[in-house]
Structure formats: C-alpha cells, structure tokens
Amino acid sequence: MFKHLSSKNADYGVAEKYLLFEHDEFTNKPILDENGRLIPRENCRFVTSNCSEDDFAIACMKSNLQYGKNRSRGDVKSHHYIISFDPHDSVENGLTVDRAQTLGEQFCKEHFAGHQAIVCTHSDGHNRSGNIHCHIVINSLRIEDVPLLPYMDRPADTKAGCKHRCTEAAMNYFRAEVMDMCQREGLHQIDLLNGSKERMTEGEYWERRRGQAELSADGKPAKFETDKEKLRQAIRTALEAATNYDEFAELLSQQGVTVKQSRGRLSYLTSDRSKAITARRLGDDFDLAAISVVFEQKSRQLEQNIVPDISSRPSILERLQCKLVLPPIGLRNRKRLIARPLGQNPACIAAKTSKIDTYHDSISHMVDVTSDKGVGFEHWAKVFNLKQSAKSVAVLEKYGFQSLEDLQNAIAIAKADERDCREKLKAVETDLYGKKELQKRVLAYANTKPIRDECRALKSDKAKAKFRKKRESEFIIVDSSKRYFAEHGITKIPSHKTLQTEIEQLTSQQNGLYEELHEKRSEVKQLQTIADNIQKTIGQENKRRDSYEI
Secondary structure, three states, X not given: OEEEEEEOOOOOHHHHHHHHEOEOOOOOOEOEOOOOOEOEOOOOEEEEEOOOOOOHHHHHHHHHHHHOOOOOOOOOOEEEEEEEOOOOHHHHOOOOHHHHHHHHHHHHHHHOOOEEEEEEEEOOOHHHOOOOEEEEEEEEEEOOOOXXXXXXXXXXXXXXXXXXXXXXXXXXXXXXXXXXXXXXOOOOOOOOOOOOOOOOOHHHHHHHHHHHHHHHHOOOOOOOOOHHHHHHHXXXXXXXXOOOHHHHHHHHHHOOEEEEEEOOEEEEEEOOOOOOXXXXXXXXXXXXXXXXXXXXXXXXXXXXXXXXXXXXXXOHHHHHHOOEEOOOOOOOOOOOOOOEEOOOOOOOHHHHOOOOOHHHOOOOOOOOOOOOOOHHHHHHHHHHHHHHXXXXXXXXXXXXXXXXXXXXXXXXHHHHHHHHHHHHHHHHHHHHHHHHHHHHHHHHXXXXXXXXXXXXXXXXXXXXXXXXXXXXXXXXXXXXHHHHHHHOOOOOOOOHHHHHHHHHHHHHHHHHHHHHXXXXXXXXXXXXXXXXXXXXXXXXXXXXXXXXXX
C-alpha cells in the first residue's frame, strides 16, 4: 500500500516525535510511562537526509527562513508518504526492518532528492497487524535543483526554493514505482493503479476501528459497521434483486437511499445525510460500469426472447401533429402510450418560457445508442433515452406548446431575454468600474491634502516652485487626479462615503444580474435540450415506422 498525507503544522518536531516514540492509535497522543516519560518505539530505524548536522526540525526551519517560504498558516509545511508491505513478506520473502529501511532510503533518494527528509521504518502496523512499513517525511520546500521526473509538468518542480506538489500524476507515478520495487525485490504486491472493488478511506478506517473498540469494551461480540458499509450492503441487496436500473433505483429508494447519475457517474444519498456519497468513495463495484455489467448479464436472456411490439404505438410525430402528448407516468409501468388532447393555453409564448420546475430540471441530451460500448451500455442508453423523451414531451404538455415551432419560438424569446440581461450586466459592470476608478482617484487626491495646504500657505512663487520640486512625486498624483476630474466633467469631488454607497449598490445589482443571467442561460439550455430530444425521437420513430412498413 502507498499513502500520502500533507501537514500544515509548522512544528516539524511533531513528525519526529511521532516516528520515534509510541503514540495512541486512536487519539494520536504520545504514550507515557509511569514516570511521565516518552516510550521509544521498538525495533525502529531512523535516518535523516540533507539536514547537515542539524536535526530535521531545525534544518527545515532554517531553509524556510532562507527562501522565505512556509510562513503562512495555510501553507503545506511537510508531506508524509507511507510504504506498507504485506504482513506475509516477513515470513515468506525474508523482509526485515533493515531491508525495508534500505528500500525506503533508496526510494527517497530517487524521488525526493533535494528535500530535507526523514526515513523511518516500523516493524508493526496498526492493530498489531505485523506489516512492516516505511515512513518518508519531507519538507515541502526544495533546497536543491533536481532533474525533471516524468510526473513533473512545470519548470518550478525542479528548482531550489520551490515547493513539492503532490498531484494525481505524481501519486500514480509513485504507485507504479512502488509496484516495480516490490516486483523487483520479490515481494507481494497489489494493483495500486486500478483502485479496489471496495475502497476504504482513512476516515472510514478509523471510524470502524473506534466503533469496534467501543463494542469490545462493552463486551459485545457484534461486528461494528460504518454508514458506508451499511450503504454498500443495501446497494448489493438491491443489485441482486433488480433486473434493470429503474428497479435498482426503486429498491434503493425503499431503503431510504436515493441514487443519482451525473456525467456517467453514480452517487448515493441516504436519508440522514445532506451530501451524496460518490461511487468512487465506495469502490469500483458500485460505479455505473460495474452495475451495467450486472444488468447486462441479467437482461441478455430477456432481450433475446422478448421483442417489444411497437407497431401499435402512436409515434411522437403523430402525437405532436395531432396535439397528443404522453402523460408523465413511470417508465416501468408504461405498457402502452396513452394519448389525450392537449389543453389550450391562452398565455403568450413568452409566458411559456417561465422557469421549469424541479421535476424537469434533470432533462439531459439523449445519448447515442449505436456507440460500440457493449450490450450493457446499449441497454442503459435505451432506458435513459426513453426517460429523457418522456420528460421532454411532458414539458410540452405542462407549458402548452402546440408544436415544435412553438418551442423554437420560445427558445428565440429566451435567447433574446438572455442577450438583454447580458447587456444590462455589461452596463452595470462599466458603471461599477468607473466608480471604483473614481474612488481610487478621490482617495489618492485626498491623501495629498496636507501637501497641497502646505504649498498653498507659501507666499512666494519661488518658494512654491521649490516646494513642488522637492515633493514632485506627490504633485504628480495631484496633477493626474485633476486631469482625470476635468476629463470626466467632475466639478465637485464626491465624498468617499457617497462613492462607497454607490459601489455597494452597483455590486448588489451586478450579483443579481449574474444570478438572472445564469437562470436565463439554464433556461435556454434546457429548452434547447428538449427540442433536440424531441427531434431525435421523431427521427428514431420515423425509422422504426419505415422498417415496419417494409
């Protein structure tokens, strides 16, 4: 395993203390003996790099002062990398603490050259698991120039006086190097690049450890389950019973879990949370690709044996031309398309472009079913397209659009409203910029008042000229401000308080117009998406009708 932690703690000695002395694994506080002294870790190896004769903490602070870095509270002061070896390596492959320390020092020298570093190896992991692991702690500041490594993407990543960046590309590169090292040394290894079927974060790991410890302290033999573990179990239960995505979502909904799909990714929202948990944080078994494979296996036999009879169904084109629409009923319960007359709406087309309610906010573009991505994707795409088509037609009914021409007219009106809003926003931004510039000029001119009063108090022109020459920089600001006021026709200089009030009012108008413009853009996008979906559906059903006629 390879893990990274970043620290904003300016006390570099804390890292040394953690590596050298025993700490409580739950509170992360040092453990003291009966005399109140720190307890050294057993069978521990410790070495520093690029620290000269100083210890790690003093060397890091000296370098930070030399280059003027890591002064702010929010700066990342150090990076902590951990290489954990398999517990079986010590028995089966002869891995010792000294050998692991040598591998860690070699890894640090190759990938963190130019940094002050600590390499420390422990013989035991959390919960006495018995896995040898190596800690590499580096100062985020680089004190020497280093060669360009494959994961570096800018010149500053190699220069002294710049800071180390742990990017996603860097982590993937380090993981690959750890895998190569394990393979070269004949040690056990896992695939660090392709994720895991059931992913556990650092927070979930400690939550389970603390919960299990509390149960053990109470004498309860039960196994503690985190909220994510319960969610994984609920997803597996629903996935086992469902045959398609809709049934899967409905079964999860019965258990109080809402599944959402966005940009080909799934997220799960439980009733006790306000923020959804992404499938990536649960594991690869819970993302859309893995679930689609399960549905593909379950639906393959159904797709081979059942051919839907759509010849008797009225097409979308016929429903539009005959003023018939599809009622917004569930997809799973739709055995036939029920058509009914479209109610007349006396409101003008502009009224039809009002904000779409939350039921239709999730309308998306229909996807290409012919894409060569497998049977599972094709099945999902068909269901997804049917959903978007039904929602698009439901919008036509809700807002009383008689045909696609009405919808196109509504799109044109919405675009015109968007342009008007953009022009208003541009005018407000221009006024705001002018007010801020005027405020800056007024402040600069006001700051020169003592100089102007002192010059005005002088009686002779010669003394005034001498004074102006002596304070030339201040009088340059005075002359520049006067020219600005004259060019803009300002005869009476406004007060700073008045300008600040006007700026706040314009800023409030600007923020309101930003929100209005965002809504109008979303409205145009949503209406255009509906029109595109209707046109694609008409084209698809025309092809189907032609094929049946043949």
